Amino acid sequence: MSTTLGVSRPDQAAYMLRAAADDAGRAYKRELIDLLDVRPGQTALDVGCGPGTDLPALAERVGPSGTVIGVDRDPAMLAEARLRTGALPAVEIREGDVHALPVEPGTVDRAKIDRVLMHVAEPADVLAQLHLATRPGALIGLVGPDWDTLVVDAEDLDTSRAFTRYTTSELVRNATMGRSLARLAAGAGFTVETVFATTPVFRDFQDADHTLGLGRNVQRAIKDGRIDATRGHRWFAALSEGPFFASFTLISVICRRCER
Incomplete structure (x- = not known):
């Protein structure tokens, strides 16, 4: 097994598809879509749809009389989403920024934004856009991780903690978007109905290295002077020898746009 520190970022479409296909990814996505109660004939919006992972499931729920709109700004993601949904007439793929959604006001019955708000410049502005796009009574699903909860088991606990601190600070x-989702949703005028947490657990080193970026990110931390090079290399090599454990908390919020 290689213990070389990774320095390159993986292909993002492949990364997102793989993350969505693991057990933890499938479980929370299924629960999220179930709680959104998507019904035939409705218009469902996936903000930051990426490679279109969830669009087929939404299309199945809205049926032939409904519409699913996937929005992303990355051309590579849009191309992958179009390939994935080309045979689904209910799906529309639109290029756009989450801060200025290409959606007519008051036309969306169900919406989701999954692990996107942790990356955006102004999360409150994105939620304001969702409020504008949705109809009164619409349900909205928000998902975000809390990276302060990232734990990586190692004998060198100090380096594991330094790795988490580097993840959250740099x-x-x-990085703590998950814990803030309910508060931000309420501030945007939504009524919070459900909050639940999922804890993805990684016991395979290779899967964790791919999803959590252990090698490439400890390399960045070393370069930035946040982790000692010798300790960082030794920490990463020890992780690869197993047994391995890592986890973090993913928080999901279901909220409703008020009727008025």
Whole structure:
């Protein structure tokens, strides 16, 4: 097994598809879509749809009389989403920024934004856009991780903690977004109905390295002087020898746009 530190970022479409296909990804996505109660004939919006992972499931729920709109700004993601949904006439793929959604006001019955708000410049503005796009009574699903909860088991606990601190302070723009979702939703005028947490658990080192970026991110931390090079290399090599454990908390919120 290789213990070389990764330095390159993986293909994002492949990364997102793989993350959605693992057990934890399938479980929370299924629960999220179930709680959104998507019905035939409705218009469902997937904000930051990426490679279109969830669009077929939404299309199945809205049926032939409904519409699913997937919005993303990345051309590579849009191309993958179009390939994935080309045979689904209910699906529309639109290029656009989450801060200025290409959707007519008051036309969306169900909406979701999954692990996107942690990356955006102004999360409150994105939620304001969702409020504008949705009809009164619409249900909205929000999902975000809380990277302060990232734990990686290692004998060198100090380096594991330094890795988590580096992740939250340098790598993710809004690293604690998950814990803030309910508060932000209420501030945007939504009524919070359900909050639940999922804890993805990684016991396979290779899967964790791919999803959590252990090698490439500890390399960045070393370069930035946040982790000692010798300790960082030793920490990463020890992780690869197993047994391995890592986890973090993913928080999902279901909220409703008020009737008025």
